[in-house]
Amino acid sequence: MMAESMIIKGGIVYDPLNGVKGEKTDIMIKDGVIVSEVPSDAKEVDASGKIVAPGGVEMHAHVAGPKVNAGRTLLPGDFRRYYVPKTDSLRALVGYAVPTNYTTGVKYTELGFTTVFEPAMAPLDARHTFEELEDMPNADKAVFPVFGNNWFVFDCVKDNDIEKLKAFIAWMMTETKGYGIKIVNPCGAYMWAHHHSNVTSVDDVVPEYDVTPRQVLRGLAQANEELGLPHTIHVHANMLGRVGNVSTTLDTLKCVEDIKPHPSREQVIHLTHLQFNCFGEDENHRICSGAEDLAEYINSHPQVSADLGQVIVDVPTCTMTSDGPAEFFIHKALGPKAKWINGDVEAECGGGIVPITYRSNNPFNAIQWAIGIETCLLVKDPWRVVITTDHPNGGPAWYYPRVISWLMSKKARDKMIETVHKSVQDKTSLVNLEREYTWEEILICTRAGPAKLLGLKSKGHLGEGAHADVAIYPIDPEKVDMANQPEEIEKKLWADMVIKDGKFLVKNGKTITTERGRTYLINQYYKDEEHKRMLKDLKEHFQKWYSITFNNYRIQDVFAPRPQTVSINPIS
Amino acid sequence: MYQVSFKLKKEAPRLEIDTLTPDCLCLCSAEELKSVKIWRGKKEVPASEHFEVKGEPGPTPEETMVVIENCKPFVHYAGMFMSGGILKIKGSCGNYIGSRMTGGLIEVEGNVGDMVGEEMKAGKIVVKGNAGNYLGSAWWGDTTGMTGGQIVVEGNVGEMCGQWMEGGYIRVKGNAGDFLGVKQVRGIILVEGDAGYCCGAGMTYGRILVLGNVEILPTYEPDGTYEQLDILDEIFKGPFQLYKGDGAEDGKGDLYVRK
Numbered sequence: 063m064m065a066e067s068m069i070i071k072g073g074i075v076y077d078p079l080n081g082v083k084g085e086k087t088d089i090m091i092k093d094g095v096i097v098s099e100v101p102s103d104a105k106e107v108d109a110s111g112k113i114v115a116p117g118g119v120e121m122h123a124h125v126a127g128p129k130v131n132a133g134r135t136l137l138p139g140d141f142r143r144y145y146v147p148k149t150d151s152l153r154a155l156v157g158y159a160v161p162t163n164y165t166t167g168v169k170y171t172e173l174g175f176t177t178v179f180e181p182a183m184a185p186l187d188a189r190h191t192f193e194e195l196e197d198m199p200n201a202d203k204a205v206f207p208v209f210g211n212n213w214f215v216f217d218c219v220k221d222n223d224i225e226k227l228k229a230f231i232a233w234m235m236t237e238t239k240g241y242g243i244k245i246v247n248p249c250g251a252y253m254w255a256h257h258h259s260n261v262t263s264v265d266d267v268v269p270e271y272d273v274t275p276r277q278v279l280r281g282l283a284q285a286n287e288e289l290g291l292p293h294t295i296h297v298h299a300n301m302l303g304r305v306g307n308v309s310t311t312l313d314t315l316k317c318v319e320d321i322k323p324h325p326s327r328e329q330v331i332h333l334t335h336l337q338f339n340c341f342g343e344d345e346n347h348r349i350c351s352g353a354e355d356l357a358e359y360i361n362s363h364p365q366v367s368a369d370l371g372q373v374i375v376d377v378p379t380c381t382m383t384s385d386g387p388a389e390f391f392i393h394k395a396l397g398p399k400a401k402w403i404n405g406d407v408e409a410e411c412g413g414g415i416v417p418i419t420y421r422s423n424n425p426f427n428a429i430q431w432a433i434g435i436e437t438c439l440l441v442k443d444p445w446r447v448v449i450t451t452d453h454p455n456g457g458p459a460w461y462y463p464r465v466i467s468w469l470m471s472k473k474a475r476d477k478m479i480e481t482v483h484k485s486v487q488d489k490t491s492l493v494n495l496e497r498e499y500t501w502e503e504i505l506i507c508t509r510a511g512p513a514k515l516l517g518l519k520s521k522g523h524l525g526e527g528a529h530a531d532v533a534i535y536p537i538d539p540e541k542v543d544m545a546n547q548p549e550e551i552e553k554k555l556w557a558d559m560v561i562k563d564g565k566f567l568v569k570n571g572k573t574i575t576t577e578r579g580r581t582y583l584i585n586q587y588y589k590d591e592e593h594k595r596m597l598k599d600l601k602e603h604f605q606k607w608y609s610i611t612f613n614n615y616r617i618q619d620v621f622a623p624r625p626q627t628v629s630i631n632p633i634s
Numbered sequence: 635m636y637q638v639s640f641k642l643k644k645e646a647p648r649l650e651i652d653t654l655t656p657d658c659l660c661l662c663s664a665e666e667l668k669s670v671k672i673w674r675g676k677k678e679v680p681a682s683e684h685f686e687v688k689g690e691p692g693p694t695p696e697e698t699m700v701v702i703e704n705c706k707p708f709v710h711y712a713g714m715f716m717s718g719g720i721l722k723i724k725g726s727c728g729n730y731i732g733s734r735m736t737g738g739l740i741e742v743e744g745n746v747g748d749m750v751g752e753e754m755k756a757g758k759i760v761v762k763g764n765a766g767n768y769l770g771s772a773w774w775g776d777t778t779g780m781t782g783g784q785i786v787v788e789g790n791v792g793e794m795c796g797q798w799m800e801g802g803y804i805r806v807k808g809n810a811g812d813f814l815g816v817k818q819v820r821g822i823i824l825v826e827g828d829a830g831y832c833c834g835a836g837m838t839y840g841r842i843l844v845l846g847n848v849e850i851l852p853t854y855e856p857d858g859t860y861e862q863l864d865i866l867d868e869i870f871k872g873p874f875q876l877y878k879g880d881g882a883e884d885g886k887g888d889l890y891v892r893k
Contacts (some may be wrong), residue, residue, distance in 0.1 A: 136775075137775070138773065138774055138775030139772075139773045139774075139775055139776035142773070398838060398883055398884075399777050399819075401777070508673065
């Protein structure tokens with residue numbers, strides 16, 4: 063069914079990618095895309111006194127895959143923290159920190175987000191991940207396969223054979239329907255699985271392969287830029303969660319300083335959930351904020367982008383990552399009550415899950431809370447920093463309105479600083495920061511910015527030809543004084559109306575129907591001769607190390623029923 | 635004190651009456667009282683379909699007493715989330731009585747099912763008969779049980795009583811089943827009769843008193859004797875042997891057993 067044409071009248075439109083900053087204009091929609099003219103019988107939607115913005119783009123949320131499922135298994139009590147019985151149009155909603163896929167899709171839509179990226183998929187578990195994503199309604203989605211501990215990558219990097227690596231990346235994206243390169247604790251998960259240890263810097267050597275995290279990062283970054291994938295490498299750096307890891311993070315970013323970005327963009331590296339990788343170390347070897355160092359580096363290096371991974375305190379949540387050693391460290395730190403699952407995916411990566419509640423009266427957690435906000439305030443360019451909570455690692459994504467209220471209002475921050483542990487006042491610079499985000503900056507951080515960083519041409523803006531994903535929030539920026547009414551921001555950042563591909567999904571703040579989203583994927587091999595040369599080695603590699611055969615590795619097209627193929631542009 | 639009574643007149647395989655608490659009923663008019671919804675299986679029905687409704691609720695939960703008469707074991711979730719007032723249950727009752735309650739008093743004349751006072755925070759539950767398993771414990775898979783309040787059972791209790799308990803007081807006048815106070819973190823459990831096997835397994839802090847017979851786990855170490863003990867201003871004559879444990883969890887819990 064073709065969506066009807068409509069015209070959204072009288073709204074205060076924010077479209078940072080096209081330079082529209084809170085002007086009263088009309089948005090016209092026809093056949094699921096934004097157009098400049100509609101027939102005279104188009105349906106009128108009254109949005110006067112409301113913010114009209116492009117649909118949100120979530121670039122880092124763990125919403126599907128075996129690890130999310132294992133998280134649900136670990137948290138049976140999570141299912142009664144939030145539940146809504148089924149209605150005529152909706153299935154039952156269940157779950158809070160690690161909800162069902164259906165709930166995730168519906169809640170994201172109600173927040174005004176229409177694109178959700180799953181950032182860590184073990185390539186071998188692609189089938190399960192896509193099955194779950196298929197159950198997540200409304201959102202357009204894509205996945206990042208994990209590369210940082212793949213043995214074949216190690217082989218290529220060791221031989222410094224970038225052409226083979228490029229062919230392998232293109233092959234992997236095609237076979238597992240991936241979108242971008244995720245690197246999780248490069249070499250660390252391998253060391254955890256085979257040596258029960260971890261890497262402590264970017265120059266630690268993996269014994270069997272004789273490679274270092276630095277080589278892996280450089281190899282993958284170079285291959286990525288030459289291959290022209292839509293997104294840069296998406297990096298979860300080494301030493302996550304350890305005191306003083308900001309130096310390792312800076313080393314990680316410096317590794318790829320001299321790599322030339324693809325002509326279509328300025329960035330070469332995306333540092334994900336920076337908060338967990340931004341711990342400084344004071345003279346007593348205790349935690350302090352490393353936000354100033356990191357923000358200074360990001361400000362002076364346009365090739366770096368980052369997302370927050372903001373921690374929400376006093377909310378039960380669950381950490382899940384492909385970084386096995388980090389999860390073991392968290393499990394040990396939390397004591398006997400902490401549940402823990404460790405996983406290993408043959409020849410590719412590992413993973414771990416630990417349920418956690420960050421406590422406001424715990425100095426470590428309080429500083430973690432401060433670091434996220436602090437870095438976001440210190441980074442000057444909103445186009446290169448994205449608001450996330452690393453759902454559900456830092457906290458459920460349903461707390462974005464609260465994160466935004468902290469960024470927009472010093473009053474809200476000060477109120478929070480009073481309730482959390484007092485170490486925030488001496489160990490971070492959050493109390494001294496006066497900056498308050500404007501609506502435009504917030505909408506860059508949640509929509510235009512991530513869409514641009516992810517290379518999504520038809521998302522994150524309301525220009526002609528963009529997908530008709532529109533979120534309408536019941537706030538009049540002229541009437542609500544953001545700085546003094548943080549509670550208002552928090553309440554009203556749940557969308558009043560959401561339109562996806564020209565169809566109403568949410569009306570009056572309630573979901574009325576659900577739709578199936580499309581899947582962004584890459585379906586293109588690298589140059590023929592390089593591809594054949596790589597396949598010869600890869601088939602041998604499969605014979606040697608994998609428990610499944612080469613021919614069973616590819617996931618069928620039926621797993622992504624509404625594909626949106628994105629082409630790659632290799633530099634010749 | 636204002637009183638509302640619900641007399642069971644029609645049976646059903648399963649009824650869930652978490653709405654029949656002083657909190658939900660206070661300020662209700664006579665009309666509203668009749669149309670209060672309860673769950674029968676997976677259908678929501680008015681309470682008057684299954685209960686004879688009488689009386690008038692008070693203006694606040696604290697001034698309201700709710701009486702469930704002729705109660706049967708297929709009635710579940712009585713007094714869930716209750717924060718004040720009195721709930722009297724005449725007859726036996728099903729599972730989840732006083733689950734996650736934050737105040738008030740629940741009195742049950744007969745026996746009760748499983749998960750009584752599950753994750754309760756404050757208030758008091760008195761059971762004149764026997765209680766089932768998981769009394770004052772955590773929800774399955776969760777790690778925080780009862781954090782405050784009191785539960786008194788005059789009969790026996792089933793297994794896993796006080797599992798993951800983090801505060802409050804459980805008193806059992808009869809015998810307790812197996813796995814008493816498993817993974818207990820804080821709080822006091824007093825059993826006047828015997829306790830089953832694996833008493834206090836995985837306990838880290840907190841206190842368990844057993845006046846009858848109990849088999850001590852090998853991971854507990856003897857740690858002195860006491861002539862008498864003072865539990866909430868009540869003196870219990872000894873002599874008591876104190877065991878510290880559970881050693882398997884590096885725990886520092888106290889298990890007192892009458893010699």
